[in-house]
Amino acid sequence: MQEDRTETKKGNRTSNRVGLRFMIHFDALRRTPCAWLIAWCWRVLGKKVRARAQFAPLLAASPNAYRLWLLDEPIPEPSGTGLEPIIVALVDIGPGQVDTIESLQGQDVKIVRVGTPAAPDLAAAAEQIEWGASPWIMPLIAGDILAPSAVAAYRSAVIRARGPIVYADDDVLDDQGRRVTPHFKPAWNSELFRYFDYLTGACIVRVGRADLASLQGPGWAAKLVATAVEKCGRDDVPIRLPYILHHRRSRPMPQKLAMVKPERATLPKVSVIVPTRNRLDLLRTCLEGVESTDYPNLEVIVVDNGSDDPATLKYLLNLDPARYRVLRVPGPFNFSELNNRAVQMAAGELLCLLNNDIEVLEPDWLAIMARQALRPDVGAVGARLLYPDGRIQHAGVVMGICGGAAHAHRLLQPDEEGYFRRHALPQFVSAVTAACLVVRRKKFEAVGKLDEQNFAVAFNDVDLCMRLNAQGWQSLYEPRATLIHHESVSRGLDRDPTGAERFAREFEALNKAWCTATLVDSYHHPAFSRFSERFVFDL
Secondary structure (H helix, E strand, C coil): CHHHHHHHHHHHHHHHHHHHHHHHHHHHHHHCHHHHHHHHHHHHCCCHHHHHHHHHHHHHCCCCHHHHHHCCCCCCCCCCCCCCCCEEEEEECCCCHHHHHHHHCCCCCEEEEECECCECCHHHHHCCCCHHHCCEEEEEECCCEECCCHHHHHHHHHCCCCCCEEEEEEEEECCCCCEEEEECCCCCCHHHHCCCCCCCCCEEECCCHHHHHCCCCCCHHHHHHHHHHHCCCCCCCCEEEEEEEEEECCCCCCCCCCCCCCCHHHCCCEEEEEEECCCHHHHHHHHHHHHCCCCCCEEEEEEECCCCCHHHHHHHHCCCCCCEEEEECCCCCCHHHHHHHHHHHCCCCEEEEECCCEEECCCCHHHHHHHHHCCCCEEEEEEEEECCCCCEEECCEEECHHHCEEECCCCCCCCCCCCCCHHHCCEEECECCCCEEEEEHHHHHHCCCCCCCCCCCCCHHHHHHHHHHHCCCEEEEEEEEEEEECCCCCCCCCCCHHHHHHHHHHHHHHHHHHCCCCCCCCCCCCCECCCCCCCCECC
């Protein structure tokens, strides 16, 4: 009888899965018929990677996609060690508190309700906690529901925690109590947290009695989390549990990004390096943008890779030698070599690698990037780059996409919501593109510059960033510096057999160096598709 029930459940799950998948494809076909048909053609032609990359964002946009994902939702498997740290749930009273407390029942957690006669404020709540047992505090908002496996999963994580924070993914409960809008979070990203509190309501923290007692008023949960974040040292990295352990009624939203006005008088000299070959129309636009840049001290090194167009040669000859230097490097195109040669003659403390097909939009882009590059914890800084039609071309690089590396959030409009507006917020990333990259010269040289042998054209920037990261100089994406990138206009798209063969070699070299075939980017998520530049879960 039990076996019959098990088989029935399996059959129902299979039937549900098939039905949901059909509905998801129908939703995508109805909403974006052309894009769906292109993806289907790729599949029919046997181009599986291209098909999956095309399908991923289309299918994930369906309201039925999360329902399908939930059929195989991963559940954490706690590993008991005999050490049972105390977890205290601080529940702010309010609408839905009964549901919140009910979800805590049977999870071996001490419950303290804040705002009751027994604990009218946090100072009184602190008196109900056994601080000698080194407890962990779980601040909960009334109405939020804890998953049945949450406390056990947190306890397992605490055993390996070096810092004062463990956090998890969450989703939202709609008016009918259905789970929607999952938030699959990155590994700890302190820069992103400056602009988006993705911890409060879905974490446990370790703080002291005085820390808790000093907090008052509305929003105390966020203040408590902020206090724990401040306690994090360089090696006290918060631990992420990549499982949905909290079901929320509402979430903190990302901040609106305020523009910054760096103090230009304190900024050091920048050497802007622009490789080029012919295409005067692009080069002139690029250099005119650099000329209009509001930066106190910069030089421009134009690296001429064998231009033979008379108009281009005349233009280079007439550049003001007080501001521009022209370095002639003939021979086959090798982006890494061209930039490395220019660095040898550069006088700037900061280097700006800039493609000749970049168009400057605002005069403060370089000052914004330079300010970030001067931070001791930052390596390469990358700008937000747009296609000429206004869609995003680059918003950081994600490792492991399609077995290599790809630009995050590509083809989104800048004012779209995207994935929790990640494309619009400064944050640490695994890599940024060298189409517009600022880095401190001594850091660039410390890791051996760009790799001329293995990455002559593609992935040299990714490899550089990964080597900088390994030294503790993390790559940073800065969307407040936004420029237009006429991508691949000046060189073409490597569709010829020679270019395709070279790209395949460099693709394999990237995998050999950084295991991109199996790597899950720490700033991405295991639940996300490895075939999409968008942050969409895998189906």
